[in-house]
Structure formats: C-alpha cells, structure tokens
Amino acid sequence: MLTRLPPAPLKTHLALRSVQSSDDYVVPEDQQVNTEKKRRQMVLLEKSIHTIKCKFNQRLTNCRNNKESLVKLIRENNEHVMKIDKQLEQTELSASLWQPEMEAGEFPESRTFFTVADKEGFTKR
Numbered sequence: 001m002l003t004r005l006p007p008a009p010l011k012t013h014l015a016l017r018s019v020q021s022s023d024d025y026v027v028p029e030d031q032q033v034n035t036e037k038k039r040r041q042m043v044l045l046e047k048s049i050h051t052i053k054c055k056f057n058q059r060l061t062n063c064r065n066n067k068e069s070l071v072k073l074i075r076e077n078n079e080h081v082m083k084i085d086k087q088l089e090q091t092e093l094s095a096s097l098w099q100p101e102m103e104a105g106e107f108p109e110s111r112t113f114f115t116v117a118d119k120e121g122f123t124k125r
Helices: 007-020 035-087 116-124
Strands: none
Touching: none
C-alpha cells in the first residue's frame, strides 16, 4: 500500500529549492566547499585508510607468527611422541601423526626469492 507524504514538507522543500536557485543566494560560510577543503578531506581519508591497512597487516603478521610457533611446538611434541613410541617399540602408532606445515603464500615478503629448481622449471617451459 502506498503512503502519501503530507503536502507541507513538499512546499517547504520547494520553497528552499527556489531560494537556493535564485541568483542572489549565497551559500553559508560553513557549507561552502572549495578545492582546499576537499584536498584536506582526501588526505585525511587516505591517511585513515593507510592506518587501517597497517593495523590489519600487523594483526595478520602476528597471527602468522603465532602459527609458526604452534607449528614448531607441534613438531617438537610429535618428535617426543615418536621417541617414546620407538622406546616402546610401537613405531607404527606414531607413523600417522599429523605434521603441520607453513605454506609459501603465508610469506608474501619472500615471493621474489627463487630456488635453483624454480629457475630450471621456468627455463624448461
């Protein structure tokens, strides 16, 4: 069902529109916009975006470092379990232990480093 607006706000809106479109209308000082204000706004927005991105990258790096330490801890614990199984002569029990690994994509700063195998694989293509 459609609802209709009362005619009073429409008249007020049209009255304001006619005043603003007249030749002698002057925009109030606090509502005026110039290139200097817009540039300042753009710089502040870019700075805010940069700050947000830096905070996000820092949090992501902290998460990656936490994962690295967890992977190291799990590997050490797995080695300890394997030693115990070896002493108990039950090595088949520890053969299927989960071994976590860090993926290459988790280190974007090392994406420009190539191994000899990478170079050879590229030249074969």
